[in-house]
Amino acid sequence: MNILGITHPISWNNAACLLIDGELVSMVEEERLNRIKHSPRMPAKLAMEYCLNNSNLSLNDIDYIAIGFDKASNVAFKNLGVDNILSDLNQAANWLIEGKKYEKILPFENYPADRVFFINHHLAHAASSFFVSGFQEANIISLDGSGGSESGILATGKDSQIDILHRFPNKESWGLIYELITEKLGFRRHSGEGKVMGLAPYGKPDPNGLPFVKWDKPIPYIDSKLRKEYMDSLPTRLKNEPLLDFHKNLAATLQDTLERAAIRMAEYLYSVNASNNLCLAGGSALNCSMNGKLANLPFVKNIFIQPASHDSGTALGAALMVYAKKTNKNLNFVMKHAYWGPESNDDQIEVALEKYSAKLNYYKSQNITLDTAVELSNGKIIGWFQGRSEIGPRALGNRSILANPSIASMKDKVNNQVKHREPWRPFAPSILEEEKGRYFKEQKNSPFMILAFDTLPETRDEIIAAVHIDGTARPQTVNKLTNPIYWNLIREFQKISGIPAVLNTSFNVDSQPIVNTPEEAIETFLNCGIEVLSIGNFIAKKLDE
Numbered sequence: 001m002n003i004l005g006i007t008h009p010i011s012w013n014n015a016a017c018l019l020i021d022g023e024l025v026s027m028v029e030e031e032r033l034n035r036i037k038h039s040p041r042m043p044a045k046l047a048m049e050y051c052l053n054n055s056n057l058s059l060n061d062i063d064y065i066a067i068g069f070d071k072a073s074n075v076a077f078k079n080l081g082v083d084n085i086l087s088d089l090n091q092a093a094n095w096l097i098e099g100k101k102y103e104k105i106l107p108f109e110n111y112p113a114d115r116v117f118f119i120n121h122h123l124a125h126a127a128s129s130f131f132v133s134g135f136q137e138a139n140i141i142s143l144d145g146s147g148g149s150e151s152g153i154l155a156t157g158k159d160s161q162i163d164i165l166h167r168f169p170n171k172e173s174w175g176l177i178y179e180l181i182t183e184k185l186g187f188r189r190h191s192g193e194g195k196v197m198g199l200a201p202y203g204k205p206d207p208n209g210l211p212f213v214k215w216d217k218p219i220p221y222i223d224s225k226l227r228k229e230y231m232d233s234l235p236t237r238l239k240n241e242p243l244l245d246f247h248k249n250l251a252a253t254l255q256d257t258l259e260r261a262a263i264r265m266a267e268y269l270y271s272v273n274a275s276n277n278l279c280l281a282g283g284s285a286l287n288c289s290m291n292g293k294l295a296n297l298p299f300v301k302n303i304f305i306q307p308a309s310h311d312s313g314t315a316l317g318a319a320l321m322v323y324a325k326k327t328n329k330n331l332n333f334v335m336k337h338a339y340w341g342p343e344s345n346d347d348q349i350e351v352a353l354e355k356y357s358a359k360l361n362y363y364k365s366q367n368i369t370l371d372t373a374v375e376l377s378n379g380k381i382i383g384w385f386q387g388r389s390e391i392g393p394r395a396l397g398n399r400s401i402l403a404n405p406s407i408a409s410m411k412d413k414v415n416n417q418v419k420h421r422e423p424w425r426p427f428a429p430s431i432l433e434e435e436k437g438r439y440f441k442e443q444k445n446s447p448f449m450i451l452a453f454d455t456l457p458e459t460r461d462e463i464i465a466a467v468h469i470d471g472t473a474r475p476q477t478v479n480k481l482t483n484p485i486y487w488n489l490i491r492e493f494q495k496i497s498g499i500p501a502v503l504n505t506s507f508n509v510d511s512q513p514i515v516n517t518p519e520e521a522i523e524t525f526l527n528c529g530i531e532v533l534s535i536g537n538f539i540a541k542k543l544d545e
């Protein structure tokens with residue numbers, strides 16, 4: 001059974017995936033192909049074409065299409081309140097008009113309508129996590145800014161069934177308050193939230209700083225009238241204005257409030273369903289500091305977080321939901337890695353390198369991991385391009401910029417010379433899975449770099465350039481079987497330096513999507529401070545260096 005999963009074009013991040021007999025085969029975000037960051041509010045047309053072409057299929061071969069959003073006409077007038085009926089009706093009418101407008105640009109025509117399924121957005125988020133977690137049962141939290149009829153759910157999963165226990169209406173959205181304060185702090189909404197999370201450890205949280213959050217029920221909630229008053233009273237920092245203590249403290253307060261609320265949600269779920277497994281999805285689940293707090297809860301023994309937790313992941317969740325419905329089978333596919341996108345072979349890479357031969361030297365390495373490890377140990381910044389591209393916003397060792405994490409000045413060097421971004425933005429370490437205990441007390445794996453843990457003070461200096469100011473880091477634990485080349489590279493680096501870890505950041509400059517093709521990797525390498533490019537089995541250096 002071939003199922004094409006696709007995001008609704010109203011989504012803020014768009015993607016497509018292909019599921020064959022319940023197994024994920026391909027998945028890619030539209031931004032990697034059309035080069036428009038996040039590709040918000042547009043159809044995942046190129047992503048869909050990639051998924052079909054990669055398996056030599058056409059739309060005629062697809063049994064069902066699954067979309068990660070309800071049909072607008074099904075949800076617009078849900079959640080009307082009695083206290084604010086006019087405003088609610090107005091919002092519902094807007095949503096109906098907007099939803100229908102974007103439905104019209106879904107990228108398939110003449111496909112039989114009775115084989116197209118619209119799946120509730122947060123059910124799709126929840127499915128994208130639980131159904132690929134490998135857990136037979138779990139509690140599930142899905143939160144984002146807004147997702148059709150609601151902005152989040154608390155649910156339980158068992159086998160091929162997901163039951164919703166609680167819905168967060170859009171006007172009581174946890175993701176929305178993060179978005180609004182991100183904007184007030186002078187960053188771009190739907191994009192700058194990670195910057196706010198990175199800023200938070202520089203400030204002091206005020207436990208009562210967000211007076212519209214109410215804590216008197218088991219699940220905390222947001223008073224939307226008070227929220228509006230509060231937001232209206234907040235000044236907006238202009239982009240070039242300095243970040244003052246006020247801004248840092250606001251970021252800290254927001255982060256602390258979200259973390260405490262999420263902990264209460266997990267505790268509520270556990271009180272209703274005493275499961276030791278927790279699954280997270282929705283845009284808010286990209287918040288690795290919050291995720292780390294949840295992972296540390298005493299009753300959470302196992303945690304799975306979908307690496308494409310933002311809207312892109314709903315393509316996968318929707319496809320999995322349709323597969324479960326149509327077959328009544330339990331989902332057996334476990335997402336052990338995030339490498340589902342396009343790749344290039346050495347022949348294609350060499351053609352690309354040859355095009356730029358006036359600007360670079362290159363050679364074919366007999367041992368790419370060893371040669372790259374030597375460059376790393378010499379303090380060079382490496383562009384690392386291997387295998388299939390990752391899904392989700394994190395580079396996980398296939399489209400990464402790498403550096404020696406023990407050089408304290410490396411964080412500033414990479415921020416200034418390569419990423420051209422704010423000096424307080426942190427990096428993350430990729431660590432051999434077997435060696436995680438060297439740096440963390442927490443023993444859970446983190447294959448998707450989406451959990452922040454406290455580092456051990458005694459070894460912190462070895463990865464100091466990838467540690468946050470508060471002593472936490474968000475590691476990627478690298479498994480030998482799921483990414484053997486990357487694992488071998490880090491092992492070779494360890495043999496030279498004694499350190500089983502590298503600094504890893506995404507292979508892009510600040511406003512660019514992560515590179516996808518060899519040409520994009522080479523262009524980015526030539527135009528920023530990356531010193532060595534390791535691409536397939538080739539090593540390239542700039543002619544002027």
Ligand SMILES: [Fe+2]
Nearest residue numbers: 144147283311
């Ligand atoms: Fe979403």
